[in-house]
Amino acid sequence: MAKVEDELGRTALDEEVEPTAAAEIAAPPEILAESLGEYIRAWGRRVAGGESGALPVVLALVIIAVAFEIWTQGLFLSPQNLVNLFIESMVFMTLGMAEIFVLLLGEIDLSAGYVLAVAAGIAGLLVQKPGPNWPWWLAIITALVCSGVTGAVWGLLVSKLHLPSFVVTLAGLLIMWGVMLVILGNAGVVSISSHILVNQHVLYQIVNGNIPPVAGWVGLAVLSLLFAGITISRDFGRRRKGLVAPPPGLTILKIAFFVAAGIAVVAVCNVNRGSSLVVLAGVPWVVPIVLVVLLLWVVLLQRTKFGRYVYAIGGNPDAARRAGVSLAAVRTWAFALAGVTAGFSGILYLSWQGGTSTNVNGGQYVLYGVAAAVIGGTSLFGGRGKIAQAVLGGLVIGAIYNGLYLQGVQVQWQLIATGLVLVGAVLVDTLSRRGTLSGSATRI
Amino acid sequence: MMSPVPGPESPATGAAAASSLSPAAPPLLQLRGVDKHFGAVQALYHVDLDLPAAQVTALCGDNGAGKSVLTRCIAGIHQPDHGEILWNGKPVHIRGPRDAADLGIEVVYQDLALADNLDIVQNMFLGRERVHRGLLNEDSMERAAAETLRNLKVTTVRSIRQPVASLSGGQRQAVAVAKAVMWNSKLVLLDEPTAALGVVQTRMVLELVRTLRDHGLGVMVISHNLNDVFQVADRLAVLHLGRKVAEGPVADFDLQSVVQYMTTGSAHR
Ligand SMILES: Nc1ncnc2c1ncn2[C@@H]1O[C@H](COP(=O)(O)OP(=O)(O)O)[C@@H](O)[C@H]1O
Ligand SMILES: [Mg+2]
Numbered sequence: 001m002a003k004v005e006d007e008l009g010r011t012a013l014d015e016e017v018e019p020t021a022a023a024e025i026a027a028p029p030e031i032l033a034e035s036l037g038e039y040i041r042a043w044g045r046r047v048a049g050g051e052s053g054a055l056p057v058v059l060a061l062v063i064i065a066v067a068f069e070i071w072t073q074g075l076f077l078s079p080q081n082l083v084n085l086f087i088e089s090m091v092f093m094t095l096g097m098a099e100i101f102v103l104l105l106g107e108i109d110l111s112a113g114y115v116l117a118v119a120a121g122i123a124g125l126l127v128q129k130p131g132p133n134w135p136w137w138l139a140i141i142t143a144l145v146c147s148g149v150t151g152a153v154w155g156l157l158v159s160k161l162h163l164p165s166f167v168v169t170l171a172g173l174l175i176m177w178g179v180m181l182v183i184l185g186n187a188g189v190v191s192i193s194s195h196i197l198v199n200q201h202v203l204y205q206i207v208n209g210n211i212p213p214v215a216g217w218v219g220l221a222v223l224s225l226l227f228a229g230i231t232i233s234r235d236f237g238r239r240r241k242g243l244v245a246p247p248p249g250l251t252i253l254k255i256a257f258f259v260a261a262g263i264a265v266v267a268v269c270n271v272n273r274g275s276s277l278v279v280l281a282g283v284p285w286v287v288p289i290v291l292v293v294l295l296l297w298v299v300l301l302q303r304t305k306f307g308r309y310v311y312a313i314g315g316n317p318d319a320a321r322r323a324g325v326s327l328a329a330v331r332t333w334a335f336a337l338a339g340v341t342a343g344f345s346g347i348l349y350l351s352w353q354g355g356t357s358t359n360v361n362g363g364q365y366v367l368y369g370v371a372a373a374v375i376g377g378t379s380l381f382g383g384r385g386k387i388a389q390a391v392l393g394g395l396v397i398g399a400i401y402n403g404l405y406l407q408g409v410q411v412q413w414q415l416i417a418t419g420l421v422l423v424g425a426v427l428v429d430t431l432s433r434r435g436t437l438s439g440s441a442t443r444i
Numbered sequence: 445m446m447s448p449v450p451g452p453e454s455p456a457t458g459a460a461a462a463s464s465l466s467p468a469a470p471p472l473l474q475l476r477g478v479d480k481h482f483g484a485v486q487a488l489y490h491v492d493l494d495l496p497a498a499q500v501t502a503l504c505g506d507n508g509a510g511k512s513v514l515t516r517c518i519a520g521i522h523q524p525d526h527g528e529i530l531w532n533g534k535p536v537h538i539r540g541p542r543d544a545a546d547l548g549i550e551v552v553y554q555d556l557a558l559a560d561n562l563d564i565v566q567n568m569f570l571g572r573e574r575v576h577r578g579l580l581n582e583d584s585m586e587r588a589a590a591e592t593l594r595n596l597k598v599t600t601v602r603s604i605r606q607p608v609a610s611l612s613g614g615q616r617q618a619v620a621v622a623k624a625v626m627w628n629s630k631l632v633l634l635d636e637p638t639a640a641l642g643v644v645q646t647r648m649v650l651e652l653v654r655t656l657r658d659h660g661l662g663v664m665v666i667s668h669n670l671n672d673v674f675q676v677a678d679r680l681a682v683l684h685l686g687r688k689v690a691e692g693p694v695a696d697f698d699l700q701s702v703v704q705y706m707t708t709g710s711a712h713r
Binding site: 238241243299303304305312315316322324325 | 541542553555557558559560561562566567570571572573575578579580583586587602603604605606607
C-alpha cells in the first residue's frame with residue numbers, strides 16, 4: 001500500500017518536473033542557468049515572452065543617443081554635453097530613487113518635487129551671510145531631516161488613517177509649494193554662488209566641482225577592485241557552498257560591464273571641457289556622491305529586514321501582516337526615506353543651479369521622478385523594481401531634456417516628449433504585469 | 445521558536461515517540477465544549493474535537509458549518525465564548541497567532557499568504573528572517589529552506605530562488621506548508637489545501653500531508669472534496685450548522701454517510 005502510494009506520489013512529482021513555458025519566463029534566468037550560454041538563451045526566451053527587464057530602457061537610451069547625435073550634428077555625444085547630461089540627470093535619478101521607495105509599496109509620493117524645492121530653499125537660506133551662516137554640513141542635515149519628517153507625516157496619514165497616498169501627497173504638493181513660497185519670501189531667490197563664503201562654496205562644488213583627473217582614475221580602480229572582489233567572493237562563495245548562484249561567466253560579465261561603464265564615464269569626464277587656457281576636466285563630485293547614496297539604498301532594500309518587508313508589502317500586504325510585519329511602521333519609514341531622498345535631490349538642485357528660486361516647478365519635477373522610476377522598470381503596482389533602475393530611467397529623462405534643449409526645442413515639446421516616453425513605460429509595465437497575471441492564472 | 449529546526453525531523457521523532465510509546469497520552473490538542481457566536485449567529489455549539497499527533501484528521505462540513513471559525517479559534521484569531529482548549533492535556537489560552545505559533549500550531553490559510561514577487565526562501569522566512577550584523581543572512585536561510593523542502597520530499601521546484609509567481613498551484617501549496625512546518629511546529633491546520641488544484645497537484649499535496657503525518661505532526665485538513673478526505677485522513681469529523689455531528693476513525697465512515705452527516709446532521713447506518 002505504502003509502495004503504491006509512494007509510486008503515485010513519484011509519478012505526480014515527475015509530471016511536475018517539466019515546468020510550463022510561463023514558469024520558465026517568470027523565473028529569472030540567472031538562478032536557473034548553469035552556464036553563460038544557457039543564461040543568454042533563457043534570457044532570450046524571457047524577452048520573447050514579454051519579461052524584458054532592463055532591455056527596453058537600454059534600447060531607449062541607445063535610440064535617443066543616436067537620434068540626438070544625428071539631429072544635433074555631433075553635439076549631443078560631445079564630452080562637454082555628456083557631462084552636462086550626467087549632471088542634469090542626477091536630480092531625476094535621485095527623485096526616481098525617492099519614488100521607488102513608495103512605488104515598491106504600491107503607493108506614490110506627488111510631493112517629492114516641492115520637497116526638493118523646500119530642501120533647496122532651507123539649505124540655501126541657512127548658509128546665507130548676513131543671515132544664519134550655518135556650516136554647510138549642518139545646513140544639509142537640517143534640510144534632509146525636514147524632508148524626512150515631511151515624508152514621515154505623509155506616511156503616518158497613509159498608514160494610520162488609511163488615506164490614499166495619491167490624495168495625501170497631492171495635498172502635500174500644494175502645502176510644500178506654499179512652504180517654498182513662504183520661506184523664500186518676497187525676494188523669491190537665494191544664491192549660494194559666493195566663492196568667498198566657505199559654506200556656500202562647498203555646497204556649490206558638490207555638483208560644479210570636479211575630482212582631479214588622476215584621482216578619478218585611481219578612485220575608479222579602487223572601486224572596480226572592490227566591486228570585483230565582493231561580487232566574486234559572493235557569487236563563487238555561494239557556488240562553492242552549493243547555494244543558488246549565477247553562472248561564473250555571468251559574474252565575470254557583470255564585473256566587465258561595471259568596469260567598462262566606469263572607464264567610459266571617467267574618460268568622458270576627464271576630457272578638457274574648458275578652453276586651452278582654463279582647463280576644466282574631471283568627474284563631478286556629484287557622481288561618486290550619488291553612487292554612495294545608491295549603494296546605501298541598495299543595501300537597505302536588498303539586504304535588510306526593512307527592505308524585505310517593503311517588497312513583501314508591495315507583493316501581498318496580507319501575507320506580510322500575517323507574518324507579523326508592522327505595515328504601518330514599514331510604510332511610514334518608506335515615506336520618510338522617500339522624503340530624505342527627495343531632500344537630497346534638492347541639495348543637488350541647489351548646488352547645480354548655484355541657488356534656488358520660487359520658479360522651481362516641483363509639479364513637473366515629481367512627474368519626471370516618477371517617470372524615471374517607471375521608465376527604469378519599477379512597477380506602479382508595487383512589489384517590483386530596484387532602486388538602481390532610477391539611474392537608467394533618470395538618464396533617459398535627462399537625455400530627452402538635454403537633447404531637446406540643445407536643439408532649441410521649446411519647453412512645450414520637451415513636456416510632450418517626456419510624457420510620451422512615460423506613457424510608453426507605463427504601457428510596458430502594465431502589459432508585462434498582465435502577462436504575468438494571466439500566466440499565473442493559467443498555472444493555478 | 446527563535447531557533448527553527450531546519451528539517452521537521454526533530455519535532456517528528458519527539459511527537460512520534462510520545463504517541464507510540466504511551467498510548468494513554470492525551471491527544472495533542474483537544475477542544476472541550478467550545479462555543480462561539482457573532483452577534484445573533486451561533487457559529488459553534490459545544491464542539492468537542494481531538495487532534496492527535498501523527499494522524500491526519502479531516503474536518504468536513506457544508507458551507508457555513510463553522511469550519512473556518514473553528515480553525516481561527518485554534519489559531520488564536522477568535523477567542524471561544526465558552527469551553528476550553530487543551531494542549532497535551534493541559535488547558536491553554538491562545539490569545540493570538542503568536543501564542544499559537546509558540547505552542548507549535550501553524551495554519552495554512554486557503555489563500556496561502558505568499559508574496560508572489562518574493563522567492564521561495566524569502567517567503568518561507570517572511571517575518572522571521574535570520575540576520576547577521578544587521579544584514580540578512582541569505583546563505584543560512586537558503587540552506588535551511590532547502591533542507592525543509594528536501595525533508596518534505598518537495599523536489600519539483602527548479603530553483604529555491606524562483607519567485608513564487610513562477611510556481612504551479614501545487615508547488616505554491618507545498619511552499620506554504622513548508623513555511624508552516626519550518627518552525628518546530630507540532631500541529632498544522634490546512635484550510636482547503638486542494639480546492640484550487642488539478643489532479644496531479646492534488647496528489648502531490650496529499651502526499652505532502654502524509655509526509656507531515658509520517659514525521660509525527662498532527663494535521664487537520666479542511667476539505668470539501670471527500671475523495672481527498674478518504675485518501676489521506678486517518679480520522680474524520682463532521683460539522684453541521686456549528687455542531688459536531690460525527691467524529692471517529694475514517695474506517696467508521698463511507699462516502700454516503702459522510703454526505704448525510706454534512707447535509708442533514710445525522711446518518712442511518
Ligand atoms: N467574523 C465573523 N463575523 C460574523 N459572522 C461570522 C464571522 N465568521 C464566520 N461567521 C459566521 O459563522 C458561520 C460559520 O462560518 P465559517 O466558519 O466561515 O463556515 P465554513 O464552514 O464554510 O468555513 C457562518 O454563518 C458565518 O456567516
Ligand atoms: Mg471556510
